[in-house]
Amino acid sequence: MSSARRRALITGSAGQDGSYLAEQLLADGYAVHGLVRPRPDGSVVRPEFVPDAVVLHGGDVTDHAATAALVAEVNPDEVYNLAAISSVARSWTEPDLVRAVNGDAAIALLDACVAVGARFVQASSAEIFGAPTQNPQTEDTPLAPTNPYGEAKAAAHEAVQAARATGKFAVNAVLYNHESPRRPNTFVTRKITQTVAAIARGEADELVLGTTSVRRDWGWAPDHVDAMVRAARHDVAQDYVVATGVGHSVHDLAAAAFAHVGISDWERFLRIDQAYVRPNDAPVLLGDASRARLDLGWVPTRTFEEMVAEMVDADLG
Numbered sequence: 513m514s515s516a517r518r519r520a521l522i523t524g525s526a527g528q529d530g531s532y533l534a535e536q537l538l539a540d541g542y543a544v545h546g547l548v549r550p551r552p553d554g555s556v557v558r559p560e561f562v563p564d565a566v567v568l569h570g571g572d573v574t575d576h577a578a579t580a581a582l583v584a585e586v587n588p589d590e591v592y593n594l595a596a597i598s599s600v601a602r603s604w605t606e607p608d609l610v611r612a613v614n615g616d617a618a619i620a621l622l623d624a625c626v627a628v629g630a631r632f633v634q635a636s637s638a639e640i641f642g643a644p645t646q647n648p649q650t651e652d653t654p655l656a657p658t659n660p661y662g663e664a665k666a667a668a669h670e671a672v673q674a675a676r677a678t679g680k681f682a683v684n685a686v687l688y689n690h691e692s693p694r695r696p697n698t699f700v701t702r703k704i705t706q707t708v709a710a711i712a713r714g715e716a717d718e719l720v721l722g723t724t725s726v727r728r729d730w731g732w733a734p735d736h737v738d739a740m741v742r743a744a745r746h747d748v749a750q751d752y753v754v755a756t757g758v759g760h761s762v763h764d765l766a767a768a769a770f771a772h773v774g775i776s777d778w779e780r781f782l783r784i785d786q787a788y789v790r791p792n793d794a795p796v797l798l799g800d801a802s803r804a805r806l807d808l809g810w811v812p813t814r815t816f817e818e819m820v821a822e823m824v825d826a827d828l829g
């Protein structure tokens with residue numbers, strides 16, 4: 513019976529993870545509702561990659577009353593809060609907006625979900641750990657954010673833990689960087705794969721980067737989305753680090769992308785520009801996803817090299 517169909521609500525459904533998550537939930541037989549920001553004229557346009565079967569709702573998560581009304585109307589079994597200003601760089605230029613979207617709105621949405629008994633999954637971030645001296649991080653690593661993005665995510669993270677302490681089903685998926693061909697080119701990973709594809713086609717001759725030594729734990733976006741779904745359906749609500757446990761530098765990523773198009777002497781294309789260096793960037797972020805592996809049976813399905821190759825191939829067209 514259609515009334516028995518489980519329902520999910522995704523905020524940030526227009527983003528990289530939102531589209532993959534919608535695909536997975538639809539494949540699982542869920543009725544999927546997605547919140548997207550309307551255009552300035554008020555119209556709601558289906559974003560690229562969001563399947564037709566997703567019921568779209570226009571809205572902004574900073575409108576807490578409207579978001580709570582939507583949650584009450586949809587009455588979902590599971591809510592995935594992916595809406596965020598996801599750029600750390602942007603959080604330095606628009607800290608108040610980032611606090612409102614990534615922090616306050618997440619907490620308001622959590623309250624709305626508690627009110628209807630929906631399971632709540634928060635897209636938390638490794639940025640809550642700041643610049644940790646110990647690698648890898650676990651669910652028990654102290655929160656010590658060093659940028660406005662991390663601060664806002666940490667506020668939401670703690671609210672989720674507080675709700676759980678009162679018996680509510682609320683989960684933080686502590687996501688480490690994850691990528692795909694759906695990643696915007698405002699992120700260094702996609703900028704690299706797009707530029708390398710352009711160089712391979714003879715349409716560009718320079719890759720301009722800031723720091724290349726920064727090491728991140730880069731995973732495959734559909735894998736990280738899968739971890740969130742598994743966490744939502746687990747019998748016990750817990751926080752989970754979602755990470756590959758393998759670190760690579762930006763330099764490694766560029767090297768892998770160039771290797772995929774058969775260019776070995778690639779550093780002749782590289783130009784370093786200090787304008788792209790971000791303040792307080794953690795030198796290394798590396799996650800230990802043992803809990804997700806043990807409790808959820810979660811395993812990454814792509815290696816770093818496979819992920820980079822898939823992105824370069826998509827950019828080669």
Ligand code: NAP
Pocket residue numbers: 523524525526527528529530547548549571572573574593594595596597598599613635636637638687688689690691
């Ligand atoms: P994304 O592509 O930037 O998607 C975020 C979505 O949030 C966008 O579609 C954006 O809408 C929407 N949004 C922003 N402000 C909003 C508002 N005020 N009201 C409603 N929607 C709003 O990010 P992602 O890569 O899919 O990441 C998903 C979540 O995981 C985010 O919360 C991110 O912070 C977190 N996370 C991601 C990573 C990663 O490596 N990808 C790592 C750690 C944590 P517009 O398209 O209209 O701007």
